[in-house]
Amino acid sequence: xxxxxxxISRETLENYRFQALKLRKKGWKVKKIAEAFDLNEKSISRxxxxxxxxxxxxxxxxxxxxxxxxxxxxxxxxxxxWLKEDARTFGFPSPLWNCKQIQRLIKKNLNKSLAISSIWExxxxxxxxxxxxxxxxxxxxxxxxxxxxxxxxxxxxxxxxRQQAMLYFQDEAGVSLIPYLRTTWSPKGxxxxxxxxxxxxxxxxxxxxxxxxxxxxxxxxxxxTSETYIDFLAKIIIQHPGRKIVVISDNAPIHKSKAxxxxxxxxxxxxxxxxxxxxxxxLNPDEHVxxxxxxxxxxxxxxxxxxxxxxxxxAKMHKIAGKEKLIHSFFMQNKVTKxx
Numbered sequence: 001x002x003x004x005x006x007x008i009s010r011e012t013l014e015n016y017r018f019q020a021l022k023l024r025k026k027g028w029k030v031k032k033i034a035e036a037f038d039l040n041e042k043s044i045s046r047x048x049x050x051x052x053x054x055x056x057x058x059x060x061x062x063x064x065x066x067x068x069x070x071x072x073x074x075x076x077x078x079x080x081x082w083l084k085e086d087a088r089t090f091g092f093p094s095p096l097w098n099c100k101q102i103q104r105l106i107k108k109n110l111n112k113s114l115a116i117s118s119i120w121e122x123x124x125x126x127x128x129x130x131x132x133x134x135x136x137x138x139x140x141x142x143x144x145x146x147x148x149x150x151x152x153x154x155x156x157x158x159x160x161x162r163q164q165a166m167l168y169f170q171d172e173a174g175v176s177l178i179p180y181l182r183t184t185w186s187p188k189g190x191x192x193x194x195x196x197x198x199x200x201x202x203x204x205x206x207x208x209x210x211x212x213x214x215x216x217x218x219x220x221x222x223x224x225t226s227e228t229y230i231d232f233l234a235k236i237i238i239q240h241p242g243r244k245i246v247v248i249s250d251n252a253p254i255h256k257s258k259a260x261x262x263x264x265x266x267x268x269x270x271x272x273x274x275x276x277x278x279x280x281x282x283l284n285p286d287e288h289v290x291x292x293x294x295x296x297x298x299x300x301x302x303x304x305x306x307x308x309x310x311x312x313x314x315a316k317m318h319k320i321a322g323k324e325k326l327i328h329s330f331f332m333q334n335k336v337t338k339x340x
Contacts, residue, residue, distance in 0.1 A: 010061040017047050017059040024048060071122070075110055080126055099123075145280040153336060156246065156274055165244040165272075168216070168236060169336075170208035171286040172224050172252075175313055177202055179301045180294050197304045205313060206232045207289050208247060211331050213324035214239070215289070217317045219310055226259040233263065237270050245271040251278045288330035289320065 020033050030048070034041040050058040071079070082105060086095045090105060099119040106112055106119075114122070123129075160167045177199050184192055204224050207217040216239055218232045236245055249255045255275065264273055276283040297316040303309035320326060 014059065014061040018056075020044055020047060021051060021056065021059065071106075071110070071112065075112075076122075076126060078110075079106070079122075080128070083128065144277045145283060148277050148280070149283065149336070152274070156248065159272070160246050163244045163246075165246045166210060166212070166214075166240050168208040168210050168214075168245065168247045169284050169286045170206070170232075170236075170247050170249040171284055171290070172204055172206040173290040174204055175202050175294070175298065175309065176200075177303060177306070177309055179303075180299055182295070182299055194300050196300075196302070199305065201306060203306055203310050203313065205290075205293075205317065207286055207317070208232075208236055209286050209289060209327050209330060211328075213327045215317075215321040215327055217321065219314055219317070221306055221310065224254055226254055226257040229254055229257075229260060230263045233260075233271060233273075237267065244269070246274070247271065248274045248276060248284070250281075250284060251275050282335045285330045285334040285336065288333055292326070292330075293317070293320065 016037050016039070020037065023033050023036070024030075028036075030041055030044050034044045037044075047059060079102070082090070083097055083102070087097050087101055088095050090101075092101050099116050102123070103114055103116060103119050106114055156167075159165065177197050179194075179196055181194060204220040204222065205217060206220070206224060206229070207215060209215045216232075216236050218228070218235060220228055233247065236247065254260070255273070260273075264271065281287045293313075293316060297319065298313070301309075301312060303312050
């Protein structure tokens with residue numbers, strides 16, 4: 001049986017190749033050389049083909065790159081801590097991380113060279129994943145949001161308990177005639193086409209949800225005004241005869257207008273309105289209503305004008321309002337609920 005070249009050291013194989021070349025120059029045939037080294041004739045022939053194409057240096061052994069240097073547990077923990085920071089902290093132009101940046105940082109700070117493929121495998125082993133980041137307004141005051149959560153929110157809950165009030169979180173959002181599209185399956189090379197209206201515009205929808213699984217909503221063809229916002233608050237009051245209502249909304253100017261303040265003062269025995277800090281949507285469970293509506297109920301909608309859109313949204317909002325468990329889930333996903 002012929003020797004398996006894989007079982008021979010690189011150094012020995014290199015020696016064999018140069019000896020075989022010397023014998024070839026002396027006139028030895030490939031078959032005789034193969035017998036002398038107890039190797040396959042095809043292997044010997046390939047050596048000589050390489051010499052003819054690339055010269056005698058091609059017979060030298062290649063230096064094995066070997067495995068990527070191993071990282072100890074302390075170094076792995078350090079990498080995890082790096083990735084919790086903004087990439088700009090380490091001098092990169094973008095706040096987002098990529099494998100190339102991580103590779104450079106490991107080389108610079110740990111003096112270890114890892115291939116991009118090794119970086120990818122390392123991140124998976126560290127239970128890290130590629131994610132699309134959430135957007136957050138630069139104007140947001142994190143300290144103010146945390147202060148509200150620790151100080152104001154407990155006070156509001158105490159008022160709700162003391163007055164046996166019905167609690168609602170309220171918000172409004174625009175719904176466009178141009179629908180949200182998401183990925184779909186189709187044959188390779190054949191991008192699917194969804195026909196949508198080229199008209200611009202949309203409608204405004206207000207909603208308020210309760211931890212009890214209730215939802216109240218109102219649809220406007222135009223923007224929300226002080227008058228329409230007051231009508232919406234009045235609609236919530238009507239839903240609960242004889243019971244105090246506590247509403248939490250964002251800091252939109254319209255929620256604090258003189259007309260709204262006057263309405264609240266006139267109806268202080270029936271309704272109280274509180275506000276979460278500006279640019280803090282994570283404190284409002286009602287934000288999840290819009291995420292669900294647009295991503296699941298209105299995806300690729302075919303409404304051609306505002307009237308059609310209003311009818312469609314009205315039907316979809318009634319559908320959501322009838323799903324008590326779904327409304328409960330909006331609270332389970334929220335920072336306010338997690339703090340209780």
